[in-house]
Amino acid sequence: MAFLKRFELPKDIQSAELIQYRLAQQLILEDKFKDEDEIRLVAGGDVAYEKDGQRLVAAVVVFDLKSFTVVEQVVCAGRVKFPYVPGFLSFREGPVLLAAIRKLKTEPDVFLFDGQGIAHPRRLGIASHLGVLLDRPAIGCAKSHLFGSYEEPGKEKGAFSFIRDRFGDAVGLVLRTKANTRPVFVSPGHRVSVAMAGRIVLRCVSRYRLSEPLRQAHIIARRAVMEPAD
């Protein structure tokens, strides 16, 4: 998979912030698909870190919703080049994820990333950042909250509530993907609406809290980070 824009790695938080404001202007929050049934291949990308070292590994899987199985998987190792600072996760994990995506032979319909989309202080969580660089549909699916206000959704699977910014605009969903379990935080990354992002994520879930694409990517990434090579 080839892409046009390159990943800029800033030297400090100040310049990173400028990059976020600039890329956020390129966000498109309209659905590329009218119906979720047009979506069949969903990619999931996640990163695992070596217990203490500076090495990290990104895994990206392409999940086929029709067979509900992984049809392609790639991994890519790299070195940490940016610290973890809340609100700037993409500068830490973005480079390796992009390098892994570059290895894909299959062109997925949409990408799922472990983190926020536009439910972010500057509307550029990792899913939006990578979505814009790839100019492909992307969705942020985080395991915890970062930005915006929300009410606790119902306890049953499928229950949800909106994540709103300070103006009251919906920027994402708090979605219960499994009964009586902590919800996940879903927000559009790029080229998808809030509603469509929620529908897609739900379609990727079965018996676990995490969507299958991200759950599989997580397993593969940490399995790879344990091994010596790559």
Add this chain to the structure above:
DNA sequence: GCGACAG
């Protein structure tokens, strides 16, 4: 000043 703070 105080609390919050993706992975």
Add this chain to the structure above:
DNA sequence: ATCTTGTCGC
């Protein structure tokens, strides 16, 4: 994210 054992519940 990662370090860590057992344990309660569907």
